[in-house]
Amino acid sequence: MLGKKDSTVTESLGGSAGLGTAVKPSSKPVLIWATIGGALLAFQLYVWLKWMTGPNFERVLPGVSDPPMFMKTILTIWTAVICIGLPISLYYFIVRPWRRERRITLDGMLLVSMGLMFFQDPLLNYFNTWSTYNTWMWNRGSWVQDIPGWQSYGEPGAMMAEPVLMNAPGYSFGVLLCTILGCWVMRKAKSRWPNISTLSLIGIVVVWAFFFDLVIEGLFLMPMGLFTYPGAIQSLSINAGTYYQWPLYEGLMWGGVQAGLCCLRFFTDDRGRTIVERGLDNVRGGVIKQQFIRFLAIFAAVSAIFFVFYNLPAQFFAMHTDPWPEDLLKRSYFTMNICGDGTDRLCPDPTIPMHRNGSGYINTEGQLVMPPGVELPKVVPFEKGN
Numbered sequence: 597m598l599g600k601k602d603s604t605v606t607e608s609l610g611g612s613a614g615l616g617t618a619v620k621p622s623s624k625p626v627l628i629w630a631t632i633g634g635a636l637l638a639f640q641l642y643v644w645l646k647w648m649t650g651p652n653f654e655r656v657l658p659g660v661s662d663p664p665m666f667m668k669t670i671l672t673i674w675t676a677v678i679c680i681g682l683p684i685s686l687y688y689f690i691v692r693p694w695r696r697e698r699r700i701t702l703d704g705m706l707l708v709s710m711g712l713m714f715f716q717d718p719l720l721n722y723f724n725t726w727s728t729y730n731t732w733m734w735n736r737g738s739w740v741q742d743i744p745g746w747q748s749y750g751e752p753g754a755m756m757a758e759p760v761l762m763n764a765p766g767y768s769f770g771v772l773l774c775t776i777l778g779c780w781v782m783r784k785a786k787s788r789w790p791n792i793s794t795l796s797l798i799g800i801v802v803v804w805a806f807f808f809d810l811v812i813e814g815l816f817l818m819p820m821g822l823f824t825y826p827g828a829i830q831s832l833s834i835n836a837g838t839y840y841q842w843p844l845y846e847g848l849m850w851g852g853v854q855a856g857l858c859c860l861r862f863f864t865d866d867r868g869r870t871i872v873e874r875g876l877d878n879v880r881g882g883v884i885k886q887q888f889i890r891f892l893a894i895f896a897a898v899s900a901i902f903f904v905f906y907n908l909p910a911q912f913f914a915m916h917t918d919p920w921p922e923d924l925l926k927r928s929y930f931t932m933n934i935c936g937d938g939t940d941r942l943c944p945d946p947t948i949p950m951h952r953n954g955s956g957y958i959n960t961e962g963q964l965v966m967p968p969g970v971e972l973p974k975v976v977p978f979e980k981g982n
Contacts, residue, residue, distance in 0.1 A: 622875050623875035623879045624875060625872070626872065626873055626875045626876050626889060626890070627875070627879070627889065629892070629893035629896045629897060630889040631892075632896040632900075633891075633892030633893055633894075633895040633896030634892050636895065636896060636899050637712070637892065637895065640712065640715045643715075643739050643743055644715070644739055646739075647738070651752045652737050652738075652739070652741045652742060652752050652755065654736065654752040655734075655735055655736055655737065655753070656731045656753055656755060657731060658730075658929035659731070659928025659933065660928050661929050663730065663732050663821055663927075663929055666820075667730075667732075667820060667821040668732065670821075671733055671822065674822075675759070675762045678761070678765050678766050679761060679765060681769055682765035682768065682769060684769075685707060685768065685772070686707070689701070689707045689769070689772070690707065690708075699887075700891075701868075702868055702894075703772065703861075705890065705894045705895075706857075706894065706898065707768050707769060707772050708891065708895070709891070709894050709899075710769075710771040710857075710898060711764065711767055712895060712899075713767055713898050713902050714763055714767035714768075716902050716903060717763060717767065718738050718740050718756045718758060719740075719743075719903075719907045720910035720914065721740065721748050721914065722740075722746060722747060722911060722914070723748060723911055723914050723915065723950070724747075724748050724827070724915060724917065724944055725756070725914075725932075726825065726826065726828070726914045726917045727823065727824065727825050728756070728757075728823065729757050729822070729824075729932070730759070730821050730822055730823065730929050731757045731930075731932055731933075732821075732929045733762065733822075734759065735758055735759055736760065737755050737756070737758075738755060738756045738758040740755060741953070746953065748951060749953055749957070750953065754932065755932065755934065756932065757932050759822070762822070771854075771857070774808070775854065775857045775858050778801050778854055778855070778857070781800065782797055782800065782801055782858060782862050783862075785797055794863075798855055798859060801858050801859075802851045802852065802854075803851070805847075805850065805852075805855055806847040806848060806851040807847075808854075809850045809851060809854070810842065813842060813846070813847075813850075814835070814842030814846075818839075818840035818841075819840045824839050824840065824924055825841060825842065826920040826924045826930070826943070826944075827913075827914065827920065827944055828843035828913075828917070828918065829843060829913065829916060829918050830918045830921075832844050832845060837923065839921065839923045839924040839927060843913070845909070845913060849905060849906045849909055849910060850906060852905030853901055853906050855905075856901035856905055857898065857901055860872075860898070860901065870894060872893040872894060872897045873890055873893055873894070876893075916946075917944055917946060918946065919946065920943045920945070925937070925943060934951070935951070939960070940959045940960055940965070941957055941959060941960070942957075942960055955967070956970070
């Protein structure tokens with residue numbers, strides 16, 4: 597149906613556009629998405645609980661370096677604004693619609709789903725650390741070391757450090773507002789070119805999201821010191837060699853995520869339901885069960901978009917990093933205590949093996965250090981023929 601010429605585009609919930617359908621679909625699609633969403637939610641809750649009750653729930657300290665006053669001032673104000681915005685967004689997108697209509701709208705579902713999407717934020721460092729946060733901000737480390745199979749080095753007090761007070765609410769209403777803005781761009785494009793194809797419309801929002809991310813991340817959030825991409829490929833980066841170097845492929849990856857979220861919200865049916873909610877009316881069990889299944893399906897779609905368009909390609913770039921810039925290495929609040937001055941580990945570099953939990957590593961003297969009780973593998977002689 598997206599490609600049918602006779603599809604009718606209408607304004608629906610939250611200003612979304614709808615695609616008319618004539619036949620009631622089976623409940624199987626929405627149940628499949630809801631099952632995936634339920635499994636993801638259970639996994640996230642398990643990891644978060646394990647993190648909060650275990651040794652990794654420890655702050656990563658900023659070290660000996662003191663961020664400049666402008667950086668501390670902006671980060672403090674920005675965090676306060678984000679924290680204040682969370683209850684306002686909860687009221688606007690969930691409480692107010694519920695009081696008026698006794699239902700949770702699509703945007704309310706997206707608000708919660710995008711907040712839970714925050715779980716995936718540090719996964720770009722799964723195999724190798726190439727992005728860091730400013731540890732001057734309040735943190736309790738992160739849950740990465742409690743994710744099964746996690747590879748990049750970390751231990752309590754020295755690991756990927758998530759600024760929870762900023763990122764948790766920022767992912768919820770911040771990403772939702774960006775998605776709403778992207779849908780506005782799509783509506784304007786559809787109004788300007790009524791016969792525009794779906795693929796071209798998606799292309800427009802990808803380009804918009806790229807430049808929007810460049811401005812927000814590359815020209816604002818990174819210079820103010822929220823996070824860094826020290827392992828970025830510098831030949832493909834803006835402001836290369838600085839602590840705020842911004843890789844162009846970051847814009848492409850996040851552009852893909854934002855475009856996916858915009859399409860999820862924009863292309864709805866005449867009742868304002870997304871593609872993953874097809875068959876919801878045929879689910880038995882009452883309104884509460886239907887709404888919970890609806891939420892799980894939307895959450896699964898939001899999570900899949902982030903994982904496919906961002907975290908999967910991010911692993912490739914994590915394997916092809918450049919040396920960390922000196923402008924970053926001299927600032928202890930950006931190294932998260934995992935490497936560099938004050939530790940016995942060299943920071944990730946293409947000339948040395950990648951740091952892995954439980955493996956040997958190259959220390960600051962250029963020597964191979966093996967974990968206690970671990971020996972180098974032995975060479976087994978070939979069995980000689982007769």
